[in-house]
Amino acid sequence: MVYSAVLRNGEPKGNNCGSYKRSVSLKGSRNGSEGAWGILWILCAALAVFLLIAVSPVSAGEQVMAGNPELSAHIVGTNEFSPGDDLSLQAEIENTGLNEFMIVKSGIISPGDLSSTAKQLTVTLGAGDAPLVVKADPQIAGDLPASQSATEAFHITVNKYAPAGVYQLPVILNYTYLYQANQEGSETLNYQYKSVNQTILVPIHIKPQIEIAVSDVQADNLNAGIEGYVNLTVKNVGSDNGQNAVVQVRQSQDSPLVPTEGSNYIGDFPVGVVTNCSFRVTVDHDAQQKTYPLDVLVYYKNYEGDYVDSPIETVGVPVGQKVKFTMTPVDASMSPGGKTVLTYQVQNVGGTTAYNAEARISAIVPFTCNDDTSFLGTIAPGETRTASFDITADSDATVKDYGMDAEVLYRDSLDNQFTSDPLKANIQVVPPFNPVNLIGLPALIVILLAVLAAAGYGAYLRWFKPR
Template sequence: MMNKTILAALLSIVVFATIAAAAGLPDDLSPGFTFSKNFYDVYGKPNLTATIIGDNEFERGDEVTLEINLINEAVVLGFESDRMPDDDNEEDLAKMELGYELQQIDAITVTAMLIAPVGSPIDVKSGPQQAGSIRGGEGAHGTVEFNIEIDENAPAGIYPLMLLLDYIYQKNVQTSGNVSESRTDVNFWYDTLNQTQPITISVRKLADFEITGVSSDIRAGEDGGVLRITYTNTGEEIAADAIARISVTDPFSSTDDQAYLGTLAPGESATAMFVIDADSHATLKPYGIDTEIRFEDETGKSRISESMTATATISPEILISDKIKPYIMPAVLIVLLVIIASGVRYYLKNFTEK
């Protein structure tokens, strides 16, 4: 299987080539370009830098739009004369050429593609984006937007992304004709450039919870059933004043649907007990009960965990005969003891006195 990064880079190049062709820009030299008639060579190329606009810190499970600012920081580094003009007309042509040559630092038809490394918990949902043309030497900028999704199980930390930039720039210009008679030809030589800009986003540290144990003693038609749920903080941050709560639906009901867990550091667990009543017509099977935890993070902000599901099983209702069965034998023994005691007393009273 090809590396996703390589595939993304290849796709970016293909997209760029398609756009360049659609724009009608030449791949190499204009047909009329003549090196022997070139007056100047200018030094400098476009140089795009990328930064995220706004906050780059997000939470696991977020689906967000990254707005990225592209700034062309290019400057003309200098120029040199290729040949001297032979007459007044060529002096005018040389001046015209130099004016065009200074546009060499402009980035034309910029295409941007954002990719994440293989195995990253960041999923880039958007394809290639167009930023238009960005002039150089003036701090000009363009923006592109990408939709990303952060995996719900992404560990806290900093994650790198790569922004691939493809664009055309004007490599050289050659002028010819007669300026005074307004009969001039301008021939361009274009080339392509590729840049890779690193982009990083941060996944915020948060407390997170998992159910690590469930036990239930709930019987159809009986009140006061007990559901015990053990929660474990699997996140990277302390959860303070944690309160667990359940949401019950038919055939359950409860007036005791919250339990205080206290403060849970990463890796710590706590067990909550809930009192649940079950309808007498409830089917004897396992039921899913939704539960969540409200807590305060390390900044004091109130948060609610992702919803979790605990499995509770309804047991059969205990019959009256079954309920009293444990007491029958003790009752019989007590009756026998009373009879024996009465007999002993009667014997002692009526026979020992004689």
Template sequence: MKKRSLAMLLVAAALVLAAGTATAVTRGSPDITATLQDDTVAAGEEGTLEVVLVNKGDLDIGDQQNPSLNSEVTTARGLTVDIEDGKAPISVTTGTRSLGSLPTGSPTTTSFDISVDENAEPGTYNVPVELSYDYYSQISDGVRQQSSVTRTRTVTVTVSDDATFDVTNVDSNAQVGSSGTVAVTVENTGQTAANNSDVTLASQNGELTFGERTESTRSVDSWAPGESRTFRYDIAATDDAQVESYPFQLSVAFDNPDGVRKESATSSVSVTPDPEQTFSLSGVESSLRAGEEGTVAATVTNDGPRAVDNVVINWASDKSDLSPQETQVAVGDLAPGDSTDVSFTVDATDSAEAGTKQFDFVASYRNSEGDRAESDTLEAQAQVRPSQDEFSVDSANTTIGVGQSGNIQVTVTNTRNQTFSDITAKVFTSSPISADDDEAYIDELEPGESETITFSVSAEGSALQKGYPISLDFRYEEPDGDSSISDTYREEIKVTEPNDGGGLPLLVIGGVVLVLVLAVGGYMRFR
């Protein structure tokens, strides 16, 4: 019994040794299938065929101890794919595709651009797909045997008789920084009518949009074969848009004659906006002065590129000490290159600082779509001059004898650029000078106009022979109806020796009056 067990052990050991010296072989090949993601096309269509490839692999002899060798013999290496036209009414415009390695498992997709013949007959057609690749057909003791093969698979393409669409014209008046329209003309190039069609234009860039949306849709009930339709879409270009081509995609969803909802292939559409509408200011002039009413005037030019209607120039400056009486000046219509003059009347407060100031304006207008639009800010620089008195005063006949009275004449000139009216002049004196008639009136003074007024003043007998000051001011009405009081003007009255031709001195007259009073009193007492 023991001898038999020992013999069996020896046989088992021999078998193990024999197995260890046997040669390990892994053998197999790729097995690739080809299908189309969408196998339906239409006559006259330009589109793509999406070819889906799946490698199922074919393993003849596997290696349980080293499974990675199994995938080596089933992987296609250096895979290239080509589509032949065959007898299908299509033209393939894409060359050979190189995909690299394709292991088993997950599918991979490659696309080919095609165009379908205009007169293609509806039906199903076989299209050859040629696959070329290398693979390891066998691995034995680390030695890899490589093979190269070309396999042909067949996919089917169905040419439907559904409607197809072709963009034949694109016209746009879009403009940078403004709104406009895009008109797209589309032809039904298919063999059947399209019903309940929704034609969608989608922007591929945020600088040209349909208001707040990136796409817009137009609808048409019935669309016959060979019929062209024009669809208009409202579009807006931002201020950041450039004068360059922007891509759009147009697609049509429709019901075919069987009532089945279909979606056309997308068509590429490009839109190039015109340059932004611009204006310029030139010849800026200013008559502004602190404390006065003045004007800011300039020439406005439409720099194009388009004619604009109902142009209005708006005051856009925010200055508390410079206030326009009107904030808008209507200009009217301006063709490209046309110019017109505008002027704003401005009230400058007394606190307005003199110097060069910047003023901002904005041109608003109606564009080619009739929509109201605005220009960028138009900047201008203009001078504000320092304030000056409302009047200049020149006096005459300012000499009075001690104890005498007389008239002084004052010539008043309006130094502002506006007309003053209802002007009341008043003179103020202090002892020993007094005013017997301290007011004078001027009905109106236009800019630069002068008028002479007269006051009656007296010098007391106690006055010394020297100069004494008097003051004048003016109450007047401005053009807007406001009443104002001027600053105070000072003039000099010179007191001299009594003038013989000027009547009795006041002291002498007073003495004579006193003597007469006493004499009359005594007479009445002793009568």
């Protein structure tokens, strides 16, 4: 028997064995000696046993004669994504290669590698023509034997304005495999490997959806501490024609802008359509004069008939300075036990108009308010109004400066009532009028003597002067 075995992948393999024929011709009569036949069979059996003993090894080697890696790739889980998605994509690589047949024979060396194993496998995910970015380096999967699989993760970000459609992502596989193993002598096996660069296209589907772009933001009487309007111009720049659409605004995290009327129904919202919406918003009292975020989105029925939210678009909304007042005394002094009308100048130093404003004070000891409220009317930024209060001081009031608590109540342009920050109405208690304190005692004596002298001289002229 002649034997030849070369391990090659992708090429014809075979076990070329020589043919063996045996032809026996016996001529003679049936009367031949049966003893001769017995001797012949004994000799043949002995020869067969001898040959088996001579050629049979203690252990046999084996060689796989055919097989190579057969790799495929697919996405684990869903292959549908939305514009703006930022996620981890799982790609599974499967080796379906087979070892077709094996030879076991004495005198050959068993290879350490199988030809169906993909060795040093590296997996790379490309974007192809898909509107996305792959944010991952090539992944090293190592050796992948036949009938096994490996899963690699790739971070991808889909373009926010990605057009809907089916795209092919290239999965690039680089590996080597055992192509040929030649035995040289009884103790040496020469390996020959081949490198493979294989590209497999896996499909993904980017779903249609509404994407919005806010091109204009206008604030109407939107100041800290009051309520106003936000006017938006919104365009559908996505790939889905929304139905029963409602444009909504929501508070953005800890923003001081809180919508009080945050929905605007617009109905059908096809791709490319522009709509103008107005929303009522309250601004926190502690907000500063600057721009704050506000979230905008569209709630709509999509192409599958499901009601969904569009991705959020965050816009900046300018907030003006809050309403602020100052109170300056004009005539705010009185004596113990006195009753008077105190007047103050109230000025609007804020950023918006106060409507139907009125000033109010809270009396403290030793004062009593006979009228603690003064109507001011409408005060635009920078304008001043006079506030008057009827006050009585106790007779035992200490002579010094006092400060009474005051505030201004007002309404905004939407007729919501607000109260200003606390103010101070300063008032001064002064001693009662006393001439001695005004001109001093010596001067007072001189004045009195002069008055008496004048009075005496007048009496003299009238009664004692000779006629």
